[in-house]
Amino acid sequence: xxxxxxxxxxxxxxxxxxxxxxxxxxxxxxxxxxxxxxxxxxxxxxxxxxxxxxxxxxxxxxxxxxxxxxxxxxxxxxxxxxxxxxxxxxxxxxxxxxxxxxxxxxxxxxxxxxxxxxxxxxxxxxxxxxxxxxxxxxxxxxxxxxxxxxxxxxxxxxxxxxxxxxxxxxxxxxxxxxxxxxxxxxxxxxxxxxxxxxxxxxxxxxxxxxxxxxxxxxxxxxxxxxxxxxxxxxxxxxxxxxxxxxxxxxxxxxxxxxxxxxxxxxxxxxxxxxxxxxxxxxxxxxxxxxxxxxxxxxxxxxxxxxxxxxxxxxxx
Amino acid sequence: xxxxxxxxxxxxxxxxxxxxxxxxxxxxxxxxxxxxxxxxxxxxxxxxxxxxxxxxxxxxxxxxxxxxxxxxxxxxxxxxxxxxxxxxxxxxxxxxxxxxxxxxxxxxxxxxxxxxxxxxxxxxxxxxxxxxxxxxxxxxxxxxxxxxxxxxxxxxxxxxxxxxxxxxxxxxxxxxxxxxxxxxxxxxxxxxxxxxxxxxxxxxxxxxxxxxxxxxxxxxxxxxxxxxxxxxxxxxxxxxxxxxxxxxxxxxxxxxxxxxxxxxxxxxxxxxxxxxxxxxxxxxxxxxxxxxxxxxxxxxxxxxxxxxxxxxxxxxxxxxxxxxxxxxxxxxxxxxxxxxxxxxxxxxxxxxxxxxxxx
Numbered sequence: 281x282x283x284x285x286x287x288x289x290x291x292x293x294x295x296x297x298x299x300x301x302x303x304x305x306x307x308x309x310x311x312x313x314x315x316x317x318x319x320x321x322x323x324x325x326x327x328x329x330x331x332x333x334x335x336x337x338x339x340x341x342x343x344x345x346x347x348x349x350x351x352x353x354x355x356x357x358x359x360x361x362x363x364x365x366x367x368x369x370x371x372x373x374x375x376x377x378x379x380x381x382x383x384x385x386x387x388x389x390x391x392x393x394x395x396x397x398x399x400x401x402x403x404x405x406x407x408x409x410x411x412x413x414x415x416x417x418x419x420x421x422x423x424x425x426x427x428x429x430x431x432x433x434x435x436x437x438x439x440x441x442x443x444x445x446x447x448x449x450x451x452x453x454x455x456x457x458x459x460x461x462x463x464x465x466x467x468x469x470x471x472x473x474x475x476x477x478x479x480x481x482x483x484x485x486x487x488x489x490x491x492x493x494x495x496x497x498x499x500x501x502x503x504x505x506x507x508x509x510x511x512x513x514x515x516x517x518x519x520x521x522x523x524x525x526x527x528x529x530x531x532x533x534x535x536x537x538x539x540x541x542x543x544x545x546x547x548x549x550x551x552x553x554x555x556x557x558x559x560x561x562x563x564x565x566x567x568x569x570x571x572x573x574x575x576x577x578x579x580x581x582x583x584x585x586x587x588x589x590x591x592x593x594x595x596x
Numbered sequence: 597x598x599x600x601x602x603x604x605x606x607x608x609x610x611x612x613x614x615x616x617x618x619x620x621x622x623x624x625x626x627x628x629x630x631x632x633x634x635x636x637x638x639x640x641x642x643x644x645x646x647x648x649x650x651x652x653x654x655x656x657x658x659x660x661x662x663x664x665x666x667x668x669x670x671x672x673x674x675x676x677x678x679x680x681x682x683x684x685x686x687x688x689x690x691x692x693x694x695x696x697x698x699x700x701x702x703x704x705x706x707x708x709x710x711x712x713x714x715x716x717x718x719x720x721x722x723x724x725x726x727x728x729x730x731x732x733x734x735x736x737x738x739x740x741x742x743x744x745x746x747x748x749x750x751x752x753x754x755x756x757x758x759x760x761x762x763x764x765x766x767x768x769x770x771x772x773x774x775x776x777x778x779x780x781x782x783x784x785x786x787x788x789x790x791x792x793x794x795x796x797x798x799x800x801x802x803x804x805x806x807x808x809x810x811x812x813x814x815x816x817x818x819x820x821x822x823x824x825x826x827x828x829x830x831x832x833x834x835x836x837x838x839x840x841x842x843x844x845x846x847x848x849x850x851x852x853x854x855x856x857x858x859x860x861x862x863x864x865x866x867x868x869x870x871x872x873x874x875x876x877x878x879x880x881x882x883x884x885x886x887x888x889x890x891x892x893x894x895x896x897x898x899x900x901x902x903x904x905x906x907x908x909x910x911x912x913x914x915x916x917x918x919x920x921x922x923x924x925x926x927x928x929x930x931x932x933x934x935x936x937x938x939x940x941x942x943x944x945x946x947x948x949x950x951x952x953x954x955x
Binding site: 296297300301304305308309311312420421423424425426427428429432433435436440531532534535538539542543553554557558560562565569572573574576577 | 783784786787788790791792793794795796798799800801802803875879882883886887888889899902906909911914917918921924925928929932933
């Protein structure tokens with residue numbers, strides 16, 4: 281199968297998935313007991329005529345499936361309605377927060393890759409030695425440590441104790457300013473630690489497997505320097521399976537950022553979601569949950585395509 | 597985590613090659629399957645051998661001991677009274693011991709050390725009187741952690757148990773019958789899998805509201821997915837076995853084929869996953885408590901304790917944050933050790949094949 285056909289086939293599978301998660305997010309809000317109009321009007325008594333007008337405006341007088349189609353078609357165009365709390369368009373609220381979360385996620389991913397891959401290589405190459413054992417202990421700790429608690433402790437030690445980082449996010453600085461980026465480092469570490477532990481062990485086991493293969497013995501036997509055996513032969517092949525975990529990392533990092541943003545009072549999507557759950561601002565909750573679902577599905581899709589590109593065998 | 601254990605099994609694989617105990621186990625399995633009359637015993641034998649292997653795993657035993665210790669502390673922290681509605685026991689004390697050094701709700705105001713500001717009279721660093729210090733309201737943190745374990749740990753165990761009760765039957769039905777019902781259930785699982793654990797749990801809490809059972813429901817709504825997936829996959833391979841065909845030919849009902857012949861042979865990976873899930877569930881419950889969507893601030897659930905003290909920690913009152921977090925950390929790590937041990941016990945060769953080299 282050519283790569284194009286694989287991409288097409290895999291892409292077609294994502295369409296029902298996307299429809300499905302939109303149905304779930306839509307159904308979620310409709311499962312709430314009570315009349316949706318009470319959430320819009322915040323439980324004020326209304327003149328029946330005004331109430332009917334509001335119902336018509338929000339499409340609440342339509343049957344449920346029409347409401348769903350309306351909601352999906354406008355959501356696909358980026359229109360998620362207005363927030364119940366701030367009355368501003370949901371999409372504006374999300375777009376003002378999204379860049380922060382993206383920067384933090386990218387940094388967390390960077391932290392993961394930069395630490396996990398080299399340490400995984402070391403652990404595999406020196407397997408069953410002290411180095412390997414140390415990496416095992418770190419993996420054990422890194423997986424079990426609650427990311428929000430790690431964030432709190434990092435804040436306590438490095439921001440509050442040693443004063444290396446600000447305790448609160450800088451407010452008047454731009455997103456890509458030095459102050460903001462350095463503030464983002466601690467949350468990125470807090471999120472990245474868990475995925476580092478996972479990725480490091482994956483890198484190790486994948487590389488251990490490759491190191492035992494015949495072509496490595498051949499490469500060594502023909503006198504290639506150890507450095508190029510590891511870099512050109514083993515590393516390339518063992519990175520393939522690590523790439524596919526990148527998709528799991530996306531979900532992991534999103535999960536982490538929702539919680540860690542609270543620790544650091546970080547103005548991202550996760551904090552918006554948690555704040556609005558407290559206020560029962562359903563249009564915003566719905567939109568964020570849907571966006572996160574879409575992001576994870578797309579990440580899975582990209583990982584599969586990347587895997588198929590790197591390892592043509594799996595296209596069949 | 598799966599990658600983590602491959603290390604252990606690589607080493608274990610070596611042991612196997614050099615001719616150790618595992619051979620005995622391998623001899624046993626074919627032997628027992630030659631005796632058709634001993635099917636019930638065979639099932640028990642498998643569990644027994646898993647237990648024998650588990651018993652040799654010191655790390656896993658250590659984890660189990662830590663969990664038992666924490667559970668005991670939580671149970672015996674304060675006396676338990678039966679709720680008034682229960683017949684015979686109603687209103688009576690069923691657990692009289694009280695190990696917690698102080699009442700978790702009592703406020704101890706210490707004056708005379710330093711200037712009597714609010715913080716100085718209530719929130720004390722660890723001393724001989726309060727080993728873990730006191731929180732913002734002057735309550736003994738050690739006692740609160742012991743008492744709070746009742747919430748954190750029970751949420752973990754109950755949510756996993758209920759998730760098993762949902763996921764295993766649904767996955768079994770999907771795997772055994774196949775066809776449309778399989779498609780229906782598994783596509784639904786796929787969709788829910790698109791949402792990260794915490795995000796889906798938050799969404800469910802947004803709909804249901806906050807509370808103990810609401811939280812458990814939210815964790816179950818996310819937690820049943822892996823069991824359904826795993827058991828379905830296992831059943832797809834187990835149901836091809838001849839003994840299943842034989843049971844069908846003998847006219848057994850579907851329900852008894854699934855519960856008596858298929859499930860006992862398909863449960864091992866589910867048990868492993870469930871053990872590990874207790875840790876993730878406790879972690880998620882604490883995270884939900886920490887972001888303020890969990891139990892009420894009055895409870896001593898570990899995540900909630902951290903939430904209440906969040907500002908104080910950032911201002912340097914480390915003890916208010918360090919100890920509840922350590923409790924979560926310790927518990928999750930212990931569960932992971934046990935889970936890895938259970939995995940190795942059920943499937944001693946499993947990961948060796950994955951890491952290659954010893955086949």
